[in-house]
Amino acid sequence: xxxxxAKMPRGPMPDKFKDILDYLEEKxxxxxxxxxxxxYKKIDVIALxxxxxxxxEADELNLINKAKEYVKDxxxxxxxxxxxxxxxxxxxxxxxxxxxxxxxxLKMKI
Numbered sequence: 108x109x110x111x112x113a114k115m116p117r118g119p120m121p122d123k124f125k126d127i128l129d130y131l132e133e134k135x136x137x138x139x140x141x142x143x144x145x146x147y148k149k150i151d152v153i154a155l156x157x158x159x160x161x162x163x164e165a166d167e168l169n170l171i172n173k174a175k176e177y178v179k180d181x182x183x184x185x186x187x188x189x190x191x192x193x194x195x196x197x198x199x200x201x202x203x204x205x206x207x208x209x210x211x212x213l214k215m216k217i
Contacts, residue, residue, distance in 0.1 A: 114201055116201070119205055128152065136156050138153045
């Protein structure tokens with residue numbers, strides 16, 4: 108994505124993530140729905156428009172499809188736990204940016 112990610116309690120979070128979602132919602136590209144299941148808050152981001160696939164190169168579309176396949180049957184909790192494995196997570200202080208030079212150690216390989 109080219110974004111900078113920070114170590115947050117439940118996993119890596121892109122910098123200005125909330126601003127990005129707010130912008131996309133304001134432009135009516137997505138809709139955000141929040142529901143609760145007991146103590147758990149569930150946030151669904153729903154696409155309101157089809158993406159223009161012509162802006163992506165074939166290898167980028169391939170990576171997007173692999174990522175979708177990787178996450179489709181996993182819960183948010185499972186993905187959070189996977190993101191906490193390895194050097195990239197354990198060598199970064201809470202709420203600090205994650206160094207790109209550690210990405211090669213990422214355990215969530217797709």
